[in-house]
Amino acid sequence: MATIKDVARLAGVSTSTVSHVINHTRYVSEEISTRVQAAVAQLNYAPSAVARSLKINTTKTFGMLVTVSTNPFFSELVRNVEHACYQQGYHLILCNTEGDVERLQSHLDLLLQRRVDGLLLMCTETNHHIAGWFERFGSVPTVIMDWGPIQPGMDTIQDSAEEGGYLATRHLIDEGHRDIGCLTGPMQKLPAQQRWQGYQRAMQEAGLVVNPQWVLEGSFDCESGYQAMLALLQLQQRPTAMVAGNDMMAMGLISAAAEHGVRVPDDLSIVGYDDIPFARYMTPALTTIHQDTARIAAVAVQTLLERVQDKQQADRTVMMKPSLVQRASVRRLSPTV
The missing domain is CATH 3.40.50.2300 (Response regulator)
Structure with a gap:
Protein backbone atom coordinates (compact mmCIF):
# COMPACT_ATOMS: atom_id res chain seq x y z
CA MET A 1 0.00 0.00 0.00
CA ALA A 2 1.44 3.35 -1.04
CA THR A 3 2.39 5.91 1.59
CA ILE A 4 2.61 9.68 1.49
CA LYS A 5 6.40 9.30 1.28
CA ASP A 6 5.99 7.23 -1.91
CA VAL A 7 3.84 9.96 -3.43
CA ALA A 8 6.36 12.66 -2.46
CA ARG A 9 9.24 10.67 -3.93
CA LEU A 10 7.44 10.05 -7.24
CA ALA A 11 6.31 13.70 -7.52
CA GLY A 12 9.72 15.04 -6.48
CA VAL A 13 8.35 17.13 -3.61
CA SER A 14 8.27 17.02 0.20
CA THR A 15 5.66 15.10 2.19
CA SER A 16 4.36 18.40 3.58
CA THR A 17 3.71 19.62 0.03
CA VAL A 18 1.77 16.44 -0.73
CA SER A 19 -0.26 17.04 2.44
CA HIS A 20 -1.03 20.64 1.46
CA VAL A 21 -2.19 19.55 -2.01
CA ILE A 22 -4.43 16.79 -0.66
CA ASN A 23 -5.90 18.80 2.22
CA HIS A 24 -6.00 22.20 0.46
CA THR A 25 -4.31 23.77 3.49
CA ARG A 26 -1.85 26.03 1.63
CA TYR A 27 -1.38 27.45 -1.85
CA VAL A 28 0.66 25.19 -4.12
CA SER A 29 1.48 26.08 -7.72
CA GLU A 30 -0.62 24.46 -10.42
CA GLU A 31 2.40 22.67 -11.89
CA ILE A 32 3.39 21.04 -8.57
CA SER A 33 -0.22 20.29 -7.70
CA THR A 34 -0.67 18.49 -11.03
CA ARG A 35 2.46 16.39 -10.39
CA VAL A 36 1.26 15.42 -6.94
CA GLN A 37 -2.22 14.50 -8.16
CA ALA A 38 -0.69 12.41 -10.96
CA ALA A 39 1.48 10.57 -8.43
CA VAL A 40 -1.54 9.97 -6.19
CA ALA A 41 -3.46 8.50 -9.12
CA GLN A 42 -0.53 6.37 -10.34
CA LEU A 43 0.11 4.88 -6.90
CA ASN A 44 -3.61 4.63 -6.04
CA TYR A 45 -2.79 6.43 -2.80
CA ALA A 46 -5.51 6.76 -0.16
CA PRO A 47 -4.75 9.20 2.69
CA SER A 48 -5.06 7.82 6.20
CA ALA A 49 -8.31 9.05 7.66
CA VAL A 50 -6.91 8.69 11.18
CA ALA A 51 -3.76 10.67 10.40
CA ARG A 52 -5.75 13.35 8.62
CA SER A 53 -8.20 13.65 11.52
CA LEU A 54 -5.33 14.13 13.96
CA LYS A 55 -3.90 16.89 11.79
CA ILE A 56 -7.09 18.84 11.18
CA ASN A 57 -8.78 17.83 14.48
CA THR A 58 -11.95 16.48 12.88
CA THR A 59 -13.02 13.08 11.61
CA LYS A 60 -16.16 14.19 9.77
CA ASP A 159 -41.51 15.26 20.22
CA SER A 160 -44.27 17.43 21.67
CA ALA A 161 -45.82 14.21 22.91
CA GLU A 162 -48.30 15.80 25.29
CA GLU A 163 -49.69 17.88 22.44
CA GLY A 164 -49.85 14.79 20.21
CA GLY A 165 -51.83 12.85 22.81
CA TYR A 166 -54.15 15.81 23.16
CA LEU A 167 -54.69 16.10 19.38
CA ALA A 168 -55.51 12.40 19.05
CA THR A 169 -58.08 12.50 21.86
CA ARG A 170 -59.52 15.86 20.83
CA HIS A 171 -60.17 14.49 17.34
CA LEU A 172 -62.24 11.63 18.74
CA ILE A 173 -64.18 14.05 20.94
CA ASP A 174 -64.82 16.33 17.96
CA GLU A 175 -66.14 13.30 16.06
CA GLY A 176 -68.76 12.75 18.77
CA HIS A 177 -67.08 10.12 20.94
CA ARG A 178 -67.47 10.26 24.69
CA ASP A 179 -66.47 6.74 25.77
CA ILE A 180 -62.77 6.95 24.95
CA GLY A 181 -60.09 4.62 26.24
CA CYS A 182 -56.30 4.86 26.05
CA LEU A 183 -53.63 2.26 25.38
CA THR A 184 -50.44 3.82 26.70
CA GLY A 185 -46.87 2.82 26.05
CA PRO A 186 -44.66 1.62 28.95
CA MET A 187 -45.12 4.29 31.58
CA GLN A 188 -41.45 4.40 32.59
CA LYS A 189 -40.78 6.01 29.21
CA LEU A 190 -41.25 9.77 28.98
CA PRO A 191 -43.08 9.80 25.60
CA ALA A 192 -45.67 7.35 26.97
CA GLN A 193 -46.20 9.52 30.05
CA GLN A 194 -46.58 12.68 27.98
CA ARG A 195 -49.02 11.17 25.46
CA TRP A 196 -51.09 9.89 28.37
CA GLN A 197 -51.07 13.38 29.89
CA GLY A 198 -52.33 14.81 26.59
CA TYR A 199 -55.19 12.28 26.59
CA GLN A 200 -56.09 13.26 30.14
CA ARG A 201 -56.01 16.97 29.31
CA ALA A 202 -58.39 16.56 26.38
CA MET A 203 -60.79 14.43 28.43
CA GLN A 204 -60.77 16.87 31.34
CA GLU A 205 -61.23 19.84 29.02
CA ALA A 206 -64.31 18.16 27.51
CA GLY A 207 -65.71 17.26 30.93
CA LEU A 208 -65.41 13.52 30.24
CA VAL A 209 -64.69 10.88 32.87
CA VAL A 210 -61.76 8.52 32.30
CA ASN A 211 -62.91 4.93 32.85
CA PRO A 212 -59.94 3.10 34.44
CA GLN A 213 -61.05 -0.17 32.83
CA TRP A 214 -60.41 1.41 29.44
CA VAL A 215 -56.88 2.52 30.29
CA LEU A 216 -54.32 -0.17 29.49
CA GLU A 217 -50.53 -0.17 29.38
CA GLY A 218 -48.70 -1.64 26.40
CA SER A 219 -45.12 -2.05 25.26
CA PHE A 220 -45.13 -0.01 22.04
CA ASP A 221 -45.37 -3.25 20.02
CA CYS A 222 -48.08 -5.08 18.07
CA GLU A 223 -48.44 -7.93 20.56
CA SER A 224 -49.31 -5.63 23.45
CA GLY A 225 -51.94 -3.96 21.26
CA TYR A 226 -53.37 -7.37 20.39
CA GLN A 227 -53.53 -8.38 24.06
CA ALA A 228 -55.12 -5.07 25.01
CA MET A 229 -57.95 -5.72 22.55
CA LEU A 230 -58.50 -9.16 24.07
CA ALA A 231 -58.76 -7.52 27.50
CA LEU A 232 -61.31 -5.00 26.22
CA LEU A 233 -63.39 -7.83 24.77
CA GLN A 234 -63.85 -9.22 28.29
CA LEU A 235 -65.63 -6.06 29.46
CA GLN A 236 -69.39 -5.74 29.56
CA GLN A 237 -69.17 -2.09 28.58
CA ARG A 238 -66.55 -1.14 26.01
CA PRO A 239 -65.33 2.22 24.73
CA THR A 240 -66.42 3.45 21.32
CA ALA A 241 -62.88 4.69 20.64
CA MET A 242 -59.28 4.10 21.66
CA VAL A 243 -56.21 6.32 21.58
CA ALA A 244 -53.16 4.14 20.99
CA GLY A 245 -49.73 5.31 22.18
CA ASN A 246 -48.21 4.37 18.83
CA ASP A 247 -49.13 2.85 15.47
CA MET A 248 -47.67 -0.56 16.29
CA MET A 249 -50.08 -1.00 19.19
CA ALA A 250 -52.89 0.33 17.00
CA MET A 251 -52.07 -2.43 14.49
CA GLY A 252 -52.39 -5.00 17.26
CA LEU A 253 -55.75 -3.57 18.31
CA ILE A 254 -57.06 -3.70 14.74
CA SER A 255 -55.80 -7.26 14.18
CA ALA A 256 -57.43 -8.66 17.32
CA ALA A 257 -60.63 -6.70 16.65
CA ALA A 258 -60.91 -8.21 13.14
CA GLU A 259 -60.38 -11.73 14.47
CA HIS A 260 -63.18 -11.30 17.00
CA GLY A 261 -65.79 -9.60 14.83
CA VAL A 262 -65.25 -6.06 16.11
CA ARG A 263 -65.44 -3.71 13.14
CA VAL A 264 -63.08 -0.73 12.92
CA PRO A 265 -64.33 1.98 12.80
CA ASP A 266 -68.02 0.96 12.96
CA ASP A 267 -67.75 -0.67 16.40
CA LEU A 268 -64.49 0.84 17.57
CA SER A 269 -62.63 3.91 16.36
CA ILE A 270 -58.84 3.99 16.74
CA VAL A 271 -56.23 6.75 16.54
CA GLY A 272 -52.53 5.83 16.46
CA TYR A 273 -49.31 7.79 16.89
CA ASP A 274 -46.17 8.19 14.69
CA ASP A 275 -47.65 7.83 11.18
CA ILE A 276 -45.33 4.97 10.22
CA PRO A 277 -45.16 4.16 6.48
CA PHE A 278 -47.52 1.20 6.95
CA ALA A 279 -50.27 3.32 8.55
CA ARG A 280 -51.89 4.36 5.28
CA TYR A 281 -51.93 0.75 4.04
CA MET A 282 -53.71 -0.80 7.03
CA THR A 283 -57.31 -1.93 6.72
CA PRO A 284 -58.81 0.46 7.50
CA ALA A 285 -56.17 3.12 6.84
CA LEU A 286 -55.09 4.47 10.23
CA THR A 287 -55.88 7.92 11.52
CA THR A 288 -52.77 8.88 13.45
CA ILE A 289 -50.47 11.58 14.80
CA HIS A 290 -47.77 12.41 12.26
CA GLN A 291 -44.13 12.90 13.20
CA ASP A 292 -41.96 14.24 10.39
Missing part, protein backbone atom coordinates in the same frame (compact mmCIF):
# COMPACT_ATOMS: atom_id res chain seq x y z
CA THR A 61 -18.03 11.39 11.54
CA PHE A 62 -20.90 11.36 14.00
CA GLY A 63 -21.83 8.45 16.23
CA MET A 64 -25.42 7.46 16.90
CA LEU A 65 -26.52 5.23 19.77
CA VAL A 66 -30.01 3.76 19.45
CA THR A 67 -32.08 1.14 21.21
CA VAL A 68 -33.28 -1.33 18.59
CA SER A 69 -37.01 -1.38 18.05
CA THR A 70 -39.43 -3.25 15.83
CA ASN A 71 -41.19 0.07 15.32
CA PRO A 72 -40.63 1.24 11.70
CA PHE A 73 -40.70 4.81 13.00
CA PHE A 74 -37.18 4.38 14.35
CA SER A 75 -35.73 2.75 11.25
CA GLU A 76 -37.19 5.58 9.19
CA LEU A 77 -35.74 8.14 11.57
CA VAL A 78 -32.27 6.54 11.48
CA ARG A 79 -32.38 6.44 7.68
CA ASN A 80 -33.16 10.14 7.59
CA VAL A 81 -30.39 10.92 10.10
CA GLU A 82 -27.85 9.13 7.89
CA HIS A 83 -29.12 11.06 4.87
CA ALA A 84 -28.90 14.38 6.74
CA CYS A 85 -25.33 13.56 7.82
CA TYR A 86 -24.35 12.68 4.26
CA GLN A 87 -25.76 15.96 2.97
CA GLN A 88 -23.55 17.81 5.46
CA GLY A 89 -20.44 15.87 4.43
CA TYR A 90 -20.43 13.60 7.48
CA HIS A 91 -20.44 9.82 7.89
CA LEU A 92 -22.62 8.16 10.52
CA ILE A 93 -21.49 5.28 12.74
CA LEU A 94 -24.63 3.55 14.01
CA CYS A 95 -24.51 1.48 17.21
CA ASN A 96 -27.44 -0.56 18.48
CA THR A 97 -27.56 -0.93 22.27
CA GLU A 98 -30.26 -3.66 22.38
CA GLY A 99 -31.36 -1.98 25.62
CA ASP A 100 -28.22 -3.32 27.34
CA VAL A 101 -26.30 -0.80 29.48
CA GLU A 102 -22.99 -2.72 29.20
CA ARG A 103 -23.33 -2.89 25.42
CA LEU A 104 -24.13 0.82 25.34
CA GLN A 105 -20.97 1.59 27.35
CA SER A 106 -18.85 -0.56 25.03
CA HIS A 107 -20.21 1.26 21.96
CA LEU A 108 -19.72 4.62 23.60
CA ASP A 109 -16.10 3.79 24.47
CA LEU A 110 -15.46 2.77 20.86
CA LEU A 111 -17.06 5.90 19.39
CA LEU A 112 -15.11 8.22 21.65
CA GLN A 113 -11.85 6.37 20.97
CA ARG A 114 -12.51 6.84 17.25
CA ARG A 115 -12.74 10.58 17.90
CA VAL A 116 -16.21 11.11 16.48
CA ASP A 117 -16.98 14.80 16.18
CA GLY A 118 -20.32 14.44 17.94
CA LEU A 119 -22.93 12.04 19.26
CA LEU A 120 -26.63 11.52 18.70
CA LEU A 121 -28.32 9.58 21.50
CA MET A 122 -31.71 7.90 21.19
CA CYS A 123 -31.70 5.34 23.98
CA THR A 124 -33.37 5.62 27.38
CA GLU A 125 -30.96 3.29 29.19
CA THR A 126 -28.43 6.15 29.33
CA ASN A 127 -30.44 7.92 32.04
CA HIS A 128 -28.34 6.97 35.08
CA HIS A 129 -24.96 6.33 33.47
CA ILE A 130 -24.10 8.90 30.83
CA ALA A 131 -22.82 11.71 33.06
CA GLY A 132 -19.98 9.62 34.50
CA TRP A 133 -18.90 8.37 31.09
CA PHE A 134 -18.56 11.87 29.66
CA GLU A 135 -16.55 13.00 32.66
CA ARG A 136 -13.98 10.36 31.67
CA PHE A 137 -13.74 11.36 28.04
CA GLY A 138 -14.22 15.10 28.21
CA SER A 139 -16.86 17.19 26.52
CA VAL A 140 -18.22 15.62 23.35
CA PRO A 141 -20.88 17.60 21.47
CA THR A 142 -24.09 15.63 21.98
CA VAL A 143 -27.72 15.88 20.93
CA ILE A 144 -30.39 13.85 22.69
CA MET A 145 -33.17 12.67 20.37
CA ASP A 146 -36.65 12.17 21.75
CA TRP A 147 -36.21 9.07 23.95
CA GLY A 148 -32.93 10.01 25.56
CA PRO A 149 -32.29 11.68 28.91
CA ILE A 150 -32.12 15.43 29.36
CA GLN A 151 -28.60 16.31 30.49
CA PRO A 152 -26.81 19.64 31.08
CA GLY A 153 -24.42 20.61 28.30
CA MET A 154 -26.41 18.72 25.69
CA ASP A 155 -29.07 19.82 23.23
CA THR A 156 -32.38 17.99 23.03
CA ILE A 157 -34.79 17.31 20.17
CA GLN A 158 -38.17 16.36 21.58
CA THR A 293 -38.89 11.97 10.63
CA ALA A 294 -37.06 13.81 7.84
CA ARG A 295 -37.42 17.15 9.63
CA ILE A 296 -36.55 15.67 13.03
CA ALA A 297 -33.38 14.17 11.55
CA ALA A 298 -32.39 17.35 9.74
CA VAL A 299 -32.91 19.48 12.85
CA ALA A 300 -30.98 17.02 15.04
CA VAL A 301 -27.98 16.94 12.69
CA GLN A 302 -27.99 20.71 12.20
CA THR A 303 -28.20 21.24 15.96
CA LEU A 304 -25.24 18.90 16.47
CA LEU A 305 -23.21 20.71 13.81
CA GLU A 306 -23.86 24.01 15.57
CA ARG A 307 -22.83 22.46 18.89
CA VAL A 308 -19.61 21.17 17.29
CA GLN A 309 -18.83 24.67 16.04
CA ASP A 310 -19.61 26.32 19.38
CA LYS A 311 -19.33 24.05 22.40
CA GLN A 312 -19.95 26.94 24.80
CA GLN A 313 -23.40 27.88 23.54
CA ALA A 314 -26.37 27.59 25.88
CA ASP A 315 -28.27 24.29 26.00
CA ARG A 316 -31.22 24.14 23.64
CA THR A 317 -34.42 22.09 23.58
CA VAL A 318 -36.14 21.99 20.20
CA MET A 319 -39.78 20.86 20.28
CA MET A 320 -41.11 19.22 17.12
CA LYS A 321 -44.79 19.91 16.57
CA PRO A 322 -46.97 16.87 15.69
CA SER A 323 -50.04 16.96 13.45
CA LEU A 324 -53.16 14.85 12.95
CA VAL A 325 -53.55 12.77 9.80
CA GLN A 326 -57.18 11.77 9.21
CA ARG A 327 -57.82 8.48 7.42
CA ALA A 328 -60.48 5.79 7.79
CA SER A 329 -60.15 4.32 11.30
CA VAL A 330 -62.42 6.85 13.04
CA ARG A 331 -66.19 6.89 12.75
CA ARG A 332 -68.13 10.10 13.21
CA LEU A 333 -70.94 9.67 15.77
CA SER A 334 -74.08 11.74 15.93
CA PRO A 335 -73.91 14.86 18.14
CA THR A 336 -76.36 13.30 20.59
CA VAL A 337 -73.95 10.49 21.58
